[in-house]
Amino acid sequence: MFRVKAVSVLCTLAASVVATPMLAPVKREYVGEATWFYPGEGACGVYNTSDQPVLAVSVDIWNGGEYCFQWVELTNPDTGITQYGQVVDECEGCDSTHVDLSPSLFESLGAPLSQGVISPLDWQFA
Numbered sequence: 001m002f003r004v005k006a007v008s009v010l011c012t013l014a015a016s017v018v019a020t021p022m023l024a025p026v027k028r029e030y031v032g033e034a035t036w037f038y039p040g041e042g043a044c045g046v047y048n049t050s051d052q053p054v055l056a057v058s059v060d061i062w063n064g065g066e067y068c069f070q071w072v073e074l075t076n077p078d079t080g081i082t083q084y085g086q087v088v089d090e091c092e093g094c095d096s097t098h099v100d101l102s103p104s105l106f107e108s109l110g111a112p113l114s115q116g117v118i119s120p121l122d123w124q125f126a
C-alpha cells in the first residue's frame with residue numbers, strides 16, 4: 001500500500017515538472033529611483049524624442065546593450081501609476097537601479113518635471 005502511494009506521488013511530481021515551462025526568464029523587480037533627461041541619439045543607436053516613452057539604464061545593467069529596445073514596467077508608488085517605457089540609452093551617472101526617463105515618461109507617472117526625482121520607483125523588465 002505505501003509503495004503504491006509513493007509511486008503515485010512521484011508521478012504527480014514528474015507531471016508538474018514537465019508542465020513548468022523550461023528556461024522561464026526570472027523576472028527581477030527593482031526598487032530604485034528615476035530622474036529625467038532629454039533623449040537624442042541614444043547608446044542603442046536610434047534617435048528618440050522627449051514625447052516618446054523611453055529610458056536609459058545604468059552602466060551596471062547595460063551589459064553591452066543587452067536590453068536595447070526592451071520594455072520596462074515602471075510604477076510610482078506615490079501615485080499608484082504604472083507605465084511602460086523602452087530602453088534606448090545607457091545612463092553613465094546612474095547607480096545600478098536608477099533609471100533616467102524621457103520627460104513624457106516621467107510626467108506620465110504622475111510627477112511634475114520640477115520634482116526632479118521619483119524615489120522610490122519600482123520597475124522591472126516587462
Ligand SMILES: *[C@@H]1O[C@H](CO)[C@@H](O)[C@H](O)[C@H]1NC(C)=O
Pocket residue numbers: 046047048052053054085086088
Ligand atoms: C525610439 O526610436 C526608434 C527609432 O525611431 C523607434 O523605432 C522606437 O519606436 C522609439 N521608441 C518609442 C518608445 O517611441
